[in-house]
Amino acid sequence: MAGYVVYDDLKQMVLESGRPYDMEMLDKAYQLAERAHSGQFRRSGEPYICHPLHVAMLLVDLGMDTESLAAALMHDVVEDTSVTLDELESQFGADVAHMVDGVTKLTKIKFSSVEEQQAENLRKMLMAMSQDVRVMIIKLCDRLHNMRTGDAWPEQKRRDKALETMEVYAPIAHRLGISNIKEELEDRSLWYLDPVGYQNIKDLLAENGGREFVTNIAEVIRERLAENGMPEAIMKSRVKSVYGIYRKMFMQNRDFEEIYDVYAVRIILDTVAECYNALGVIHDMYHPLPNRFKDYISTPKPNGYQSLHTTVIGHEGVPFEVQIRTREMDQMAEYGVAAHWKYKAGIQSGSSDRLEERLAWVRQLLESQRENEDAGSLLQDIKGDLLPEEVFAFTPKGDVINLPAGATAIDFAYAIHSAVGNRMIGAKVNSRIVPIDHKVVTGEIIEIITGPADKGPSRDWLKIVTTSEARNKIRNWFKKERREENIQEGRAALEREMRRNLITVPDDKWDEFMAEIARRQRLNSADEMYAALGYGGLQISRLMGKIKDEYAKLKAGDEKAANLMADIPLKKYKGSDGVVVEGIDNCPVKFAKCCSPLPGDEIVGFITRGFGVSIHKKDCQNAQASMADPENRGRWVRAYWEDTKQENYKATLELTAMDRSGLVGDVAMALTELRVPVYAMSARAVDNGRASMSLTIGIASTEHLNSVLAKLRRVKDVVSVMRV
Incomplete structure (x- = not known):
């Protein structure tokens, strides 16, 4: 294994960390993983065991505990080898087995689509994470190492994995506050998704020599802070991530020179009071840009991030950002929830409570998903709720409401309470009436105007709201309060879509057919399925694939009926409308809309009651079903296209x-x-x-x-x- 990472490298990192790890458990975990993966190799050619070793080393960097490292070493053994969870639990305990199970994909269950499989794997991982956040930290490190070695994947797999990383895992890392992993996941994903754009930004950063610029600025600020009674200030500098710049340049259509936080200086102090004093010193040294000051100390971000941000113009005319925070805030900003383990001795007071608060969004997401029959909507909720950008608005009483960027006044109302959202009839922003679809902007004071208690939301709101919390509260209201209306709405919508897809189920088979579709959705009855369609918990687009499958099975039993037409030779008469009907002279003809036959198609005719003959394609599903019906079989006649007729x-x-x-x-x-x-x-x-x-x-x-x-x-x- 020359040139590859080995277990001794991990042990050296553990030793240098200075933290008390249980080496006996780590030795046993490595030996089990090494035996299980023996003979397995990665696409890159390295022995498979190198991957779990790299993941464990990333966890050491984050300061995670012994059980996390043991689970990381064995995180693929259940999925890829013959080792079982019961074996892991008996040897390493329930916590380690739970973490391994949490990152193990559902490989033995058949799903109807890749998206459904992705959603169910994510749901399983989030449920495990809601009980133990270490599951997600291991998964993030697993995905990070996979992205670092993604060059060995086929091109399409690289793009698919990069897109999933960008839409799901990087936002989760952001919500957990692990900024280093979040930024590297984004940058590596961008390299696979848009290598040209990535390289353009790298070139711009190289041309501007930013690292030397911010280093010099940091030294000047350190000297001024020392003169003002803050000699212990720790100075750091950073250049904005490639993806962070890319998002503003290509998605917000801004020039590189218009991005004011490409370069940043970070000031780390002992107390909050010193942070505000340092802000005054910075504004005395440099000219602050208007509307570019953000106080995340008094109003933390949803992921717990706290800091003062101000953008100023340097003496060289180059704008840069200054971030000011305490040591504890800096630890939380760098390591997020992982700081709970890395700095346990230093920040133990109240840290467990804060950890619970920071995982509340996971439980809320899973709770709302339990009410939703559509598994695929979990991906939509993840992508919508975990966007890196947030806005902060206030209630008239001064309470802060955090929402994803793009959220509306309706989302704001439901974030206060479901009863407020259900009774909402209007909204005021800074004392002025606004439409209910008003997009919330940071700093606004929003007052929700409510109506009577039985008012209830509108179905149209489902098209306006952006957060899963509001969407699911609206659905739940309709689910509980309007069951009969939901059933009628859902059935009518389903029938319309089936007619549009030319699916006609005979009346005598309708109930049985719909009951089977409901069972495939894990619902107890067709009415329950109609109700779910009515209140939006189930999407018709996701249902139609299964309906088409069942309809094909229904028709398969009737295929022989297409050949049951009486084989009696009849005299051919002159046709009308370009069609010759056997045995009927100059009969009026109309073309069936269900199959729209054209010259060149094989056709048959159906003698209607009241209007001549209806012409169908011979393989029309409606025609075949009617031929199989003893009552209609005798009304079908042979038909041909007349050679001399030419028309549209x-x-x-x-x-x-x-x-x-x-x-x-x-x-x-x-x-x-x-x-x-x-x-x-x-x-x-x-x-x-x-x-x-x-x-x-x-x-x-x-x-x-x-x-x-x-x-x-x-x-x-x-x-x-x-x-x-």
Whole structure:
């Protein structure tokens, strides 16, 4: 293992840390992991045991305890080897086994989608974390080492892992206050997602020589503080992370010179009083920029971060940020919840209570998720609630409410109390009436205007709120107060979507069909499923895949019925509307909307009551179901396209494309160039930055249709086009 990290390297780090580790437990954990992973190698070619050793070393840096290191050494043995949790518990105790289980993925359960699997693995990890935060600290170190060695992954896996890290793990590290890990996770993810943008910023930092600039500034400030009675001040300097700069340059469209906190000097003092005195000294030395002062000591961030921030202009004309905090605040800012272990002796007073407070968001998230049948929404809530940016607003009584950036007045109301949100009829910001979808800005005083106790929220609020807390409180109100209305709303919405997807379940099979769909959602009845759809706890888009699967099974038993039509040769008469119907002369014909047949499709006819013959494609699911019905079987007749007839027939197309301005115009131009009549066109935005368009156009034949499809697929940003 020459050149690779070995157990002796970990033992040396443990020894140099000076903390009292149980080496007997660590030795036993390493030996078990080394045996279990024997013969396994990583994609990079190094022995697999190097990975858990690196993770354990990262935990030593954070100052974590013996049990955490033991769990880190064995964190992959249950997932990747034959070792069981029971064995770990018997040898190392319940806490170590619980931590290993918390970071072990659900590999033996089959999920309907990658997103559902990701959500359930995350839910499992968060539940373990709510009982023991060390689970998440181990997972963050695990992900950090994986990102450090991600060059060995295939390109697509690198991008997928980087995106998951950026959206889930970096925000969790932020909420836990572990800033070093958070920043490195973001920077390494950015390198895989946008290497060009990453390198641009690295080049800008190199050109500006920032490290030397802030070092010189720090020394000047240290001398001035000593002159003002603060000789013990500790000075640190830092350059903003690459991703922090990237977010402001590329996402907020700002130039490098417009970012005022690229360079920062940190002043660490003994008391809060000294922090405010030092702020006065800094403002006396340098010109402060207006509206760039933030007092996170009196109003800490939700993750517990405390510091004074002010941005000033240096004598060279370069703006820089000054951060002023106490030693304890600095420890918490650097290590977050890990400081509970790293500095246990120094900050023990009240630290357990603060640890509980800082994990409250996990329990709140899991509590709201228990009320929600849609597993995939956990990812949405994580991405929405854990954004690094926060805003702070005040109630008229002076209470501080912390919310993610972009939160509305409705989110503010529900953050106060569910009863306030449910009764909300309006809001005032700084004594002026504002719309209820007003975006909260830091420093605002917001008064919620309430109505009668039975007022209740609006369903439309679900489209306005941004926090999972508000969203789930609204859903819970509808769930409890409007059950019958929810059932009706949910069933009606589901029926509309099924009609749009041309899914027709016979009445005699409807109840059984829906009961099976409900069971697949782990719900007790179809009514419970309708109610969940009605109050928003279950999304129709996630349900349709399962409905289509069940519908395909339902139809599979009726396939033979398509060939049950009486095989009786009938005289062919002259057709009407380009169609020849066997045995019927000049019969009026209409084309079924469920399958929209075109010349070239194999077709059949259905003798209707009141209007001639309805023409269907031979493989139309509705036609096959009707042929299987003894009452309707005799009304189906053979039909053919008349060779000499040439005219337009309506066809409906579904087009998916990347959402952009000018898309509809480009599609319309392509159809105009082909001289294709357009009878209807609609477009809407869907998830993942895409747009969906529905087109009803005039087509002469299947060959004509194929040429139109080929033309549309060549339109810029079009992903797929298909006939429905």
